[in-house]
Amino acid sequence: MTEYFHLDDLDRKILTILQKDASLGANTLAERVNASASSCWRRIRALEQAGVLGPHVRLVDPVALGRTLDVFCHVRMKSQGPRARASFQRAMEAEPTILAAYSVSGEWDYLLHLIVEDMQDYERILMGHVLDHESVAATSSNFVLRRVKHTTALPV
Known part of the structure; x- marks a missing residue:
């Protein structure tokens, strides 16, 4: 049985x-959630x-990079x-243009998500790596x- 981290209301706000x-910063966050900075920290x-919290990252706008x-x-x-399967998964992990690779149920075995420059860039990756x-x-x-909706935030 998987045990989940219990979140209270303050954790959810954070x-x-x-x-x-x-x-x-902790002070600004504390003000927004109405708690002390040390408690937030x-x-x-x-x-x-x-x-529950992973590494700090900055999201990059793909359009700004072409x-x-x-x-x-x-x-x-x-x-x-x-x-x-292991060999395929390693190959997909090694290709930086493939942002996500999922093993899925149904008619297909995997679903890959890529963000590429153009059709020629996609063709290069499709033919040469997939x-x-x-x-x-x-x-x-x-x-x-x-894109109708795109978010990285999970509902808490």
Whole structure:
């Protein structure tokens, strides 16, 4: 049985605010959640130690870097054996343009999310890193027309 970290109302307020702006100092955060800075600091450390809070990151706007095409690529494997899957997963982890790779249920075996510069950039990755893998039988790609919603914040 998996044990979950118990969140109280103050923890939830802290997490909600930090998911929007992780750069806030303890004093500013304390003011926003109506608590002391030392209490906030202790709770943040406890949330980090429990694995609820991960590393501090800054989100980069892909368009500002010329990456304007979001692609979801479905992958079907030739083999479902553990070696084939492990080899494929290592190959996908090694390609930095693949932002997320999911093992999924249903008709396809994996779902990849990429943000690329253009169709030629996607073709290079698809042909050279995905279809070139010996375990891949087929792929199907969906191209994002417009992001309707995109968030990294989880409801707490």
